[in-house]
Amino acid sequence: MRRTADLTELTPLVRAATGRRPVAIRRLAGGSKKGVYRVRLDNAGAVVVYLWRPDEDFWPATARRNCGPADPFAHASGCRLFLDAHRRLSALGVGVPEILFRDERRRWVDADAVVVGDLPGPSLETLLRQGPQPATMDALAAALDRMRCCPAPAIGKVGPVDSGVRIDETRCERLVYERALADLADAARREPRLAAAEDRLAATLRTLYERVAPRPLVGLVHGELGGDHVLVRPDGTPVLIDIEGAMYFDPEWEHAFARIRFGAHHPDLVRGPLDEARLRCYTLAEHLSLVAGPLRLLDGDVPNRAAFTAIAEYNLGAALAFDPDRPMSVTRG
Template sequence: MGWTCHLDQADLQEYVEKVLGTGYVVAEVTRMHGGAQKVVYKIHCDNGFVCVLYVWDLTMNYFQEEIANEHDVHERPFGAHSFEMNNRWLREHGILTPALYDLHVHTKQSRYPFDYALVEYIEGQKAEAYVQHPDQRVQDEVLERLGDMIAGMHAHQRQIYGKSDPSEGRRQEPCHLMQLDNAKEQLSYVVLHHAAIRDHHDRLIAILNELESRIDSRKRYGYIHGELGPDHVLVTERFEPYLIDIEGAQFFDTEHEHTFLELRFGESYRYFRPTGLDPNRMLFYRLHHYISLTSGGLKLLHRGFPDPVFARSLSDYHARNTLRFIEEWR
C-alpha cells in the first residue's frame, strides 16, 4: 500500500518524535474526512497512541479562489493562525476542543508550502449520531450539555466584533453589513447556475436591503463558532462534546450562530434556544445562510468535491429555502 500523507514518511516520523518524543513511532496513517478547507490524517503510533495531523493546503481547499481574493486577511476563517488563536481562546475559557500539541508554520525556507499541526485525537462520534438517538435519555444528556456549552460560549462578550485577539484588527461598520455584502456576492454566483433564483434576483436584493434596514445598532457581540452543525461536534463515550473545525470562530452577532443551528439541528434546536435574540437579525441571517449555502453547495459541486451527491443536495435544499423565503415574504 502506498504512502498517503502530505508529509513523507521520514519527515512525519521526525516531526512526531520532535513533538511527542522518541518513543512514538508512526505505524499507520489514514486520511480522515477533513471537510472543504483542510486535510486531516489519523496517526497511529506503535505504542498505541493516536493523534491527528491537520494540513492547511490551499491548493486542496475548495474555496481557495475566495480566500485568494479576500482583501482583509484578518477576516479569513482559513488557516493555521486562526486555528491556533481560537484553540487557545476556547481552551482558556473552559470550552472543550482538541488540544493543539504543535503547530508548524511554513516559511520560505520550509520544505512544505503549507502549515500543519499535531492535534489531540478525540475518540467518539459526531453529534449527528445523537440528534436522532433511539435512547431519549442519551439524546437529552448530549444535547443539553452541548446547549450549555454554546450558551456559555456566547455569554463571553465584548464591544467589538472579530477575532479573539483584538490586535488582529477591527472594522468600523456593523458586522451584519459584511454578511449583506457576502449574501449579494454569493447570490451573483447562484444566479449563474440556478434559473429560478435568477428570475428572482432583483426581488432578493430588495428583501436583503429591507431586512438590513430594520437592524438596529449594537455594541455587544458574543463569541461564536461560525459554522456550528452536528458534524462540527465530537462526542466522547462520556457524552462530552468537543468543538472542531474552529478556524472561523470569532466575536459576532449570536443570531448568526443561532440561525445556523436552526438549519443544521432541526427539531433538536430546542436544546439551544435562548432568550433575547433580535428577530430582525434572525430573519436577515436566515436568508443570508440560505443564499450562502446554495452558493457553497454549487461551488463544491463545480470544483470536484468528492461527495457530489452531498454538494448537490446542499445546494438544492437551500435553493428551495431561498425560494420559499421569497414566497412567504410580505
C-alpha cells in the same frame, strides 16, 4: 494533481509530537480548507494531524474572500487562526481538541501543522440520528451561552481582533446583508432557478435588513456550528472542531446556521432570547451562503461532490420558499 500526505511524510512530525512510531494513516473526510489525518501509533493509540497548505485547500482562489485578516467572512484557513481560536475558546471553558504539538516553521513537514489528541467521535450529528442527547446538548448550550456573553472588542476574526486589528464596519447586520447580496448574485449566475427569483430575493433581503435595529456588539461564535463540527467524548462532553472561523459577531449568526443544521433539535441549544428580526434576516443569508459556497467549490476539484450538490440543492429550495414573516424566535433555559 493534488498532493496529500502519506505515512512517510508525516512520520517525523508525529514522532516529534508523540515519541511513537506511526503505523497507519487515513485522511478524514469533510475538510475543504485543510487536511485532517488520523495517524495510528505503534502503541495502539492515535493522534490527528491538521495540515494547512495549498494542496489541502479545495476552494478555488477566485472563491476566497480576502479583505484583510480581521474580516469575519474572509477565507478561514490557517494554523494561526486555529491557534488563536483555540486559545480564546479554551479560556471560556469551551471544549476543543487538545493540542499536542505545533509546527508553524515547517521543520517537520512542508505545511503549517498542528497535532491534536484523537477524538474518534462519534460526532453529535451521528448521535442525534440515534436519538436525543440531552446531556450533550445541554453542555453545548451552556458553552454557546458563555460564548454569547463573551466580551467582543470589535467585529472580526478572533486572533486579528485580539491583536488590535479592526475593520471599518461596526454593524454585523450590514456585513451580512452585503455578503448575502453578493452570494445571491454569484449563485444566480450558476443556477437558473435562483436567477429567476433574484430580484424577489434581493428585495426580501432588503426588507429583512431594514427591520433589524442597531445594537452594541456582543458575542463570540464558531461560525459554522453544525453537528458534524461537534465531537462527543465518552462522558458526553462536546468538543468543537474546525474552529478557524471563530469570530466576534452576533450570536444570531451562529443560531441561524445551527437552526438549519440541527433542525428540530436547535431549541435545545438556546439560552435566553434571540433577536427575531436579526435571526430571520440571517437565516435567509445563511441559506444563500449555503447555495453559493458549495457551487463555488464544485467549480473546482473538491471530492465528495454529491454531498456539496445536496447542500446547495436543499438550501436553494429553502431560499426560494423562504417566508419573511414566519415567526422563528426561540427561548429556552
